[in-house]
Amino acid sequence: MRSYRYGARVRRDLGLCSGAVASLTLANVCPWGAAPVDVLIADGTISDVVAAGTADTSGVTVDGGGLLALPGFINAHAHVDKSWWGQPWVSYGGEPTTQGRIAHERAERDKYGIPSIDGATAVLREFLRHGTTATRTHVDVDLGTGLRGIDTVRAAAAALDGAVEVEIVAFPQDGVVRRPGVLELLDQAAAAGASNIGGIDPASIDRDPVAQLDGLFEIAERRGVGIDIHLHDGGELGAFQMELIIDRTRRAGLHGRVTIAHGFALGELPAHRQAELLDELGEVGISWTTVAPAPSAPLPWRDMREREITLGLGTDGIRDLWSPYGDGDMLGIALRFAQLHRLRTDEDLTRAVRLASTGGGGFVHRPAFDLAPGARADIVLLDAENVPDALVRAPRRRLVMAGGRVVARDGEVLL
Template structure:
């Protein structure tokens, strides 16, 4: 197999190296000028090199990206957004392979090479959203990898038949199944969690539960999730998405919830939204509670915002949590890359031999400079394929 050699780049701002790629894998990383053998050579020009970004929480099936502008409507509550989406999505052709493809192109443009996407599964759309996302992903020839979470956006127990659809999605290859506010949406947290954990245990899939409920109600559900995770031996396979309650709790209560999550190996996905309480990220980091960053929806019926740049989400995380030092700023970028490996079932995700050949080049002095400026991606290699060159998308 012919090699590709990416010369004169600075991984994480360190000394210049050459990176030898073999197919979709990094074969070796050597001091610049020392990579031998034949193969196409790409001059990195001394640019900063980072691993491809990982989007740990997306909704690829729901966007109207690439379509005419859609004005915001409906009530600004979780139930209001659900109802508005159900009423309007068919008229906008959601889900569609073309809109999903458009969003994936923007992800690649910004250097995201792996995605964990929730995809709606309900009585109206069935499993069609999953089919649409898989069709769109297949069109990229392996450049971008997407793991699917079958997501019950309209509730579980209050919609008889949804559990069966989630079970079918898991049987058909979804990496995980989702849940949604077991207390405030289904108003029966025990029943929802029993149903979801039953599928996860039977099918060997993970769980990723949207939890918007705040304060003590949210904390109660987090503890229920942690308890079931432990009792069923699903440690490391369960994620809480959003989990706003954790940032709202008093310090002593917060610590008890963190202890439960640490013991159960429950991870966290956040989109670092403005006006929310900061997460106790230091305690989470020190306890090994994984944090992944995501874009959430991109121009969908929940919000008109988003451009697919996970580095901007990392910047939002840094600003929301008051990160200032060089170490802290670098940590925010790690959350968008190396530290998110587990969310897409990778043992390693970095610029090292044996890792997938996902590399992003930016014209930045160092990692911190890249974070605060979010410059355009000069070159993006995804699965060994050059998908962005000189800032221009090639797929």
């Protein structure tokens, strides 16, 4: 029986954790629970994967001790600019509605120094500690903060020397057309390098879905960026807005560049309506992200998979003025997805973990992300018997590698 104890020979080069190494070998690990292999890494990229014990280990070597190896997790929907992680506890307040949370956040964020470089850095460090090495994060852009949040998140990512790759969505949390000037800010963010612009509930927040979507798609076409829209509205109201987004995507030729986040309505609709929408979503390449909240209706994820609709998982906010919950662990989100959708078989439990890792690659421009040659060397080692065991126990990450560097060990960030 395989031993899952962590290998004692962790590194030969004392500088391995603090800087890049041109080449190294991660020896004796079990990718996705398969037979042991040695992973060869050059310039931060996996160059080859060979049978364990066959690699040249005369150079810098990290002994994986036969542990389970997974690709670095990808958080496809985060809000790293808004957390009070690391600060004194903040009690929940305000009204528990979308409009109520927006108003409460606007009133209270300055008191808690949101956004701040320290706050965003603390969240990204938690991501790393749990094995997340890339994220798509929504960053608030509004008349109160301007583009300051984007600068803050970029500075936080730089503070970690790129260990967590960050893709930014300029996000109009307080609405788009109901706040004159927000469209101009989104346009400025896109011009300044934001990969995506966001939207939020075109019908219930702006109460003018045509105007919001026309404005967003015009910027996306002109600036060559993607669109990532929060859609909380349920039932037929949510379905109506999905149809509008599908139509705009088709007319703008933005196939594969539009994402719907949350999209709770999809799980609430009868099967025939789901099928109609899924056919169109698949046709225009609209992707989906979910945080799998417990009270929501399960998504038709198998039907989405059959239609090749990309589905990613995310943490949403972590200890912010919307919710006191969250710890940045994508295995926890994958477990919540599995529980919400009543997954039981080893195959399905493994698919839930893939949603939190390889399945999220497209959201951060990593279409071929896995433990394979050519991929960035982002690797997580866990003391687990297999992938389903890792999912249900969420054991401490024994080692996290980002871009070929060891950045966390035994739950401690080394940067």
